[in-house]
Amino acid sequence: MEDKVFDVIVVGGGPAGLTAGLYLARARMDAVLVEKQLTGGAPALTEKIENYPGFPEPISGFELVDRMRRQAEGFGLNILPFNPLEGLRDEGGVKVVRTAEGEMRAYAVVLATGMRPATLGVPGEEEFHGRGVSYCATCDGAFFKGAVVAVVGGGNSAVEEALFLTRFADKVIIVHRRDRLRAGGVLEERALSHPKMDFRWKKMVKEIRGDQKVTGIVLADVEGGGEEELAVDGVFLYVGNLPNTAELEGIIELDERGFIRTDGSLQTSMKGVFAAGDVRSGAVWQVAAAVGDGVRAALGAQFHVENLKGTAYI
Numbered sequence: 679m680e681d682k683v684f685d686v687i688v689v690g691g692g693p694a695g696l697t698a699g700l701y702l703a704r705a706r707m708d709a710v711l712v713e714k715q716l717t718g719g720a721p722a723l724t725e726k727i728e729n730y731p732g733f734p735e736p737i738s739g740f741e742l743v744d745r746m747r748r749q750a751e752g753f754g755l756n757i758l759p760f761n762p763l764e765g766l767r768d769e770g771g772v773k774v775v776r777t778a779e780g781e782m783r784a785y786a787v788v789l790a791t792g793m794r795p796a797t798l799g800v801p802g803e804e805e806f807h808g809r810g811v812s813y814c815a816t817c818d819g820a821f822f823k824g825a826v827v828a829v830v831g832g833g834n835s836a837v838e839e840a841l842f843l844t845r846f847a848d849k850v851i852i853v854h855r856r857d858r859l860r861a862g863g864v865l866e867e868r869a870l871s872h873p874k875m876d877f878r879w880k881k882m883v884k885e886i887r888g889d890q891k892v893t894g895i896v897l898a899d900v901e902g903g904g905e906e907e908l909a910v911d912g913v914f915l916y917v918g919n920l921p922n923t924a925e926l927e928g929i930i931e932l933d934e935r936g937f938i939r940t941d942g943s944l945q946t947s948m949k950g951v952f953a954a955g956d957v958r959s960g961a962v963w964q965v966a967a968a969v970g971d972g973v974r975a976a977l978g979a980q981f982h983v984e985n986l987k988g989t990a991y992i
């Protein structure tokens with residue numbers, strides 16, 4: 679494997695990576711996709727997706743990305759369960775991707791490594807992670823039957839997951855630092871009118887308390903109006919996301935928040951390396967947009983490889 683030079687290595691198996699893989703496989707490129715976990719990325723953990731065009735009935739995130747995987751594999755895409763990217767370098771036009779399993783080589787790389795949930799960094803968060811603190815309602819929601827849970831954040835993730843939690847919990851309290859939700863439209867309407875939902879506006883979580891597991895959270899008023907302790911059985915945190923690019927620092931150009939900068943063809947500062955999906959600077963963090971990125975990055979990578987080989991149709 680270490681001596682072989684693939685045409686393209688796609689790193690990451692979410693919608694962007696799977697779409698890039700599908701296009702490259704259909705183009706009969708010698709492409710491989712590496713993914714450290716199960717394919718699907720963050721959408722695989724989304725209960726339902728109702729804004730992906732072509733699916734008038736909501737589809738589960740897992741089902742949608744599983745279809746993408748099957749479609750790509752159907753055209754011959756090879757998906758390898760590799761550990762996270764540990765490094766990337768250019769050796770005379772050949773890109774060397776380093777993982778814990780060893781090195782892989784290709785003429786082009788598509789980086790579609792996505793992002794991960796941000797943490798709040800408050801006392802108790804780490805201590806009670808897995809004992810009432812969660813970043814994934816789809817994974818852990820069923821443990822909170824009849825419970826009172828807090829969801830922190832006001833974006834689409836917080837509101838979608840809070841609505842999902844109403845299936846299990848008796849009460850779901852959204853704690854948000856502003857006086858209105860960032861999530862708008864349909865999600866906002868559903869949340870504000872849901873009988874099991876409650877809201878604590880202009881509040882920040884200062885501490886998560888518990889003994890064996892979470893028993894409450896301490897809320898501070900953002901305008902300095904004092905503190906209150908709220909008794910809850912669980913806390914779900916949706917306070918933004920961080921790009922999975924730590925290993926790329928100093929290797930390719932990142933923006934001030936660590937997302938990968940690209941040009942119009944989604945090529946990064948390293949020629950022949952493309953970025954697609956949530957990890958790309960300027961991405962709008964939607965499945966449909968990630969799919970579009972996957973297409974553009976795959977076409978860019980294909981053109982790059984065919985140009986190198988002198989087989990480009992120009």
Ligand code: NAP
Binds near residue numbers: 832
């Ligand atoms: P997000 O939109 O960045 O929202 C994060 C929320 O956490 C914001 O409300 C933010 O408050 C709050 N927050 C951030 N840091 C905080 C802190 N230290 N303390 C308290 N609150 C804090 O993140 P997201 O909801 O995960 O969504 C990410 C992207 O994915 C978005 O573009 C979203 O549209 C997209 N997405 C789309 C869908 C969908 O289309 N159905 C579903 C999920 C996600 P402020 O509002 O004050 O900044």
